[in-house]
Amino acid sequence: MDPAAQRFGTRAIHAGQRPDPATGAIMMPIFQTSTYVQDAVGAPRDGYDYARVRNPTREALQANLAALENGRYGAAFSSGLAATEAIVKTVLKAGDHLICGADVYGGVDRMLRHVWERFGVDFDFVNTGDLDQVRAAIRPETRLIHVETPSNPTMTITDIAACAAIARDAGAVLSVDNTFATPFLQRPLDDGADVVMHSTTKFLNGHSDMIGGALLTNSGELAEGFHFQQKTSGAVPGPFDCWLVLRGTKTLHLRMPAHCRNARQVVDVLRGHDEVESVRYPGLEDHPQHALARRQMRDFGSMVSFDLGTEERANRFAGSTRVFQLAESLGGVESLVCVPFTMTHASVPDEKKREIGLGPGLVRLSVGVEDGDDLAEDIEQALARL
Numbered sequence: 001m002d003p004a005a006q007r008f009g010t011r012a013i014h015a016g017q018r019p020d021p022a023t024g025a026i027m028m029p030i031f032q033t034s035t036y037v038q039d040a041v042g043a044p045r046d047g048y049d050y051a052r053v054r055n056p057t058r059e060a061l062q063a064n065l066a067a068l069e070n071g072r073y074g075a076a077f078s079s080g081l082a083a084t085e086a087i088v089k090t091v092l093k094a095g096d097h098l099i100c101g102a103d104v105y106g107g108v109d110r111m112l113r114h115v116w117e118r119f120g121v122d123f124d125f126v127n128t129g130d131l132d133q134v135r136a137a138i139r140p141e142t143r144l145i146h147v148e149t150p151s152n153p154t155m156t157i158t159d160i161a162a163c164a165a166i167a168r169d170a171g172a173v174l175s176v177d178n179t180f181a182t183p184f185l186q187r188p189l190d191d192g193a194d195v196v197m198h199s200t201t202k203f204l205n206g207h208s209d210m211i212g213g214a215l216l217t218n219s220g221e222l223a224e225g226f227h228f229q230q231k232t233s234g235a236v237p238g239p240f241d242c243w244l245v246l247r248g249t250k251t252l253h254l255r256m257p258a259h260c261r262n263a264r265q266v267v268d269v270l271r272g273h274d275e276v277e278s279v280r281y282p283g284l285e286d287h288p289q290h291a292l293a294r295r296q297m298r299d300f301g302s303m304v305s306f307d308l309g310t311e312e313r314a315n316r317f318a319g320s321t322r323v324f325q326l327a328e329s330l331g332g333v334e335s336l337v338c339v340p341f342t343m344t345h346a347s348v349p350d351e352k353k354r355e356i357g358l359g360p361g362l363v364r365l366s367v368g369v370e371d372g373d374d375l376a377e378d379i380e381q382a383l384a385r386l
């Protein structure tokens, strides 16, 4: 069967992989090697000369992720931040301008302010959920727009197709961090984005046992730039970590519906509860961008934020759950709870956090795939202790 005609679940399991020609091993081997023996000087077999540049396990992962995002090319990196930085280094030079979503992953804020500012890259953080703000921020030097949707942790939705049109008119590249939604729920390249970025650490791996990142694109020119960054900056993932993500994506289409279902059950406990001031979940009809989320996403994901008003109450809640574990990160099979103000977003300046509506009382849940009734009961008992 033509792989391009296969449906999502079939691609998740098979794309980029075939039985090992030497043994028939059904699983992609872990090519745990740094170098490859050459038949003669300057004649590497199949172009494999050094593992920073090429590794078959990594190439299988890159092809698998590209297939899931409907992209032609993939490049894997040693972390989501390394992948994000590879976009910056490929697209921008000193004097260029970047428009970045105001509430993208906290580490991107730190990278721009503490690294790229020193190298003359200019940037503005804007609420990309409001397209007028994106348009107003465009300058002649704007070369990159980087958005995250749904965003972290305020669950703002950005209209990808509309941002793609704005980027095209400005001669800029649009990159979309698709970590929260995964290609099961949303495929930004189909909506006109130039690059999809992932922290594979999260849902794609899905089992909280490695750190990694990836970039997917249909542009041969951008793909060449990303592969140049793998070779030149060297932030490539090891073959075992690539293999773990490949194993993870085989069940992505089974895990995501369970994640979404459990999130809905937890949201039903939170909303309308006396102790909870507000709940942010794109699946709620009173979410300000619910209609856009419905149009752009297949389901609403399993990231849920809610406000308990004060830092003291948020901390008490986060310390009271029994199934939800108190930890940073997200997207694994196990449910996690965190307080973004003091944990994941600690490096974002306080006044900026307040600007984007990230208060000290905000709690973020990554709803896992345990039994939904146990998760709902855990939230109820932790709220009861407030």
Ligand SMILES: *Cc1c(COP(=O)(O)O)cnc(C)c1O
Pocket (backbone or CB within 6 Å): 079, 080, 081, 082, 105, 107, 148, 152, 177, 179, 180, 198, 199, 200, 201, 202, 211, 212, 213, 330
């Ligand atoms: C975790 C995360 C990142 C950073 O990825 P790392 O793998 O931790 O470097 C970027 N974006 C989002 C949305 C994330 O959740």
